[in-house]
Amino acid sequence: MNAYKEAIEYLYTRLPMFTRDGASAFKKDLDNTIKLCNALDDPQRKFKTIHIAGTNGKGSTSHMLAAILAEAGYKTGLYTSPHLLDFRERIRVNGLMCEQEFVANFVQTYRSLIEEVNPSFFEITVAMAFDYFEKSKVDIAVIEVGLGGRLDSTNIIQPLLSVITNIGFDHMNMLGNTLAEIAYEKAGIIKRNTPVVISEYATETAPVFLEKAHAEQAPIQFAAQVYQTKALGVDQDYQYIDVIDPYGVEDQYQLDLKGSYQVKNLAGVLLTVDELRKQGFEISNLHVHDALKKVQSSTGIQGRWQQLSKDPFVICDTGHNEDGIHEVIKNLAATRYNKLHFVIGAMRDKDLSHMLPYLPKDAVYYFCAPDMPRAMPSDLLREEAMVFDLHGQNYPAVEEAFTAAKTAYEKGDLIFVGGSNFVVAEVLATI
DSSP, X not given: OHHHHHHHHHHHHHSOOHHHHGGGGXXXXXXXXXXXXXXXXXXXXXXXXXXXXXXXXHHHHHHXXXXXXXXXXXXXXXXXXXXXSXXXXXXXXXXXXXXXXXXXXXXXXXXXXXXXXXXXXHHHHHHHHHHHHHHHTOSEEEEEOSSSSTTOGGGGOOOSEEEEOOOOSOOHHHHOSSHHHHHHHHGGGOOTTOOEEESSOOTTTHHHHHHHHHHTTOOEEXXXXXXXXXXXXXXXXXXXXXXXXXXXXXXXXXXSOOOTTHHHHHHHHHHHHHHHHHTTOOOOHHHHHHHHTTHHHHHOOOOSSEEEEETTEEEEOOOOSXXXXXXXXXXXXXXXXXXXXXXXXXXXXXXXXXXXXXXXXXXXXXXXXXXXXXXXXXXHHHHHXXXXXXXXXXXXXXXXXXXXXXHHOOTTOEEEEESSHHHHHHHHHHO
């Protein structure tokens, strides 16, 4: 246990972290990752992969596909980021986090390599994940892009297929100021002669994907043009989605992920399963149905329109960019409550003009700052919010804001926690 804690502390304190340091931690090439993986004997070449990018939806899509593959009997790796509570959430096999002993041994064994290459935190965790999947002898690994795609550390893999979920405004200081520019970065994961599934179709971004796919001779399909999906309703346990497949056959799916945005993600997931079947994977419709009913328990995913308690009624969601906030608002509109208590925090480098204007003006806000250097001070966030007629009190810490919301809560109200992954993470930690 001490060796694991020391290993994690070493990585946190020595290496640049995007979550802590922002854009300065983002390495704009793949050189370090290539050096690290070469030193590890290129583990990423020794197992099959699916590569997933997108502004929103890539995490949910990754977890759903991992759940389906595991349900079908395949030993399935899953690499995602960031983690919310435990570093090892990033590296899983069949839903189980990698062992603390593995992390400690990896850091101890390759410490001199780390100090020679001087990678970012993300670069070393990617190499660590590939090493773990190779040692675990996975049949396939679902690899989620960290940021962008073209220059993301994960982009050294040669996947069976690539998946791009949604394109929206986020990290514009690194990815571009238009949807087409952002799509260009995401399209960087499209590989030669490798099928690509685009979950949604948008007129501004479709030409970017089509051009890249044509240049790489990569077969491309837009899931929204193949599968018709429609939300039917939500109850305590599931979200119900109606689906019409390419042959006009209608079916209904039950998802334990209840956010409205899963309706769009599901089309991409189903088309990806079709592509995997073409490549020889034996995945039945029953596997898909059963897996989608238990994604949370089988993969450990958290923070996607997640109900944390019934009384007080608390829901959290990690959506923190424009499209993510629009989906949060849509979900709030479909939820019954008397008064909305909104616990919110943000990062200093976040363009709040893509979030604050869309938030409900009749909510009571509890402005707070996650415990990290990148966090925007709560008093500054409150000042920014007041410009958009959003009112409430500011608190120096997330836990104080959450406690204040619970104190003000009355039966029939809703406490929503969001604005940043790190606000959600700190509330999850208190619960």
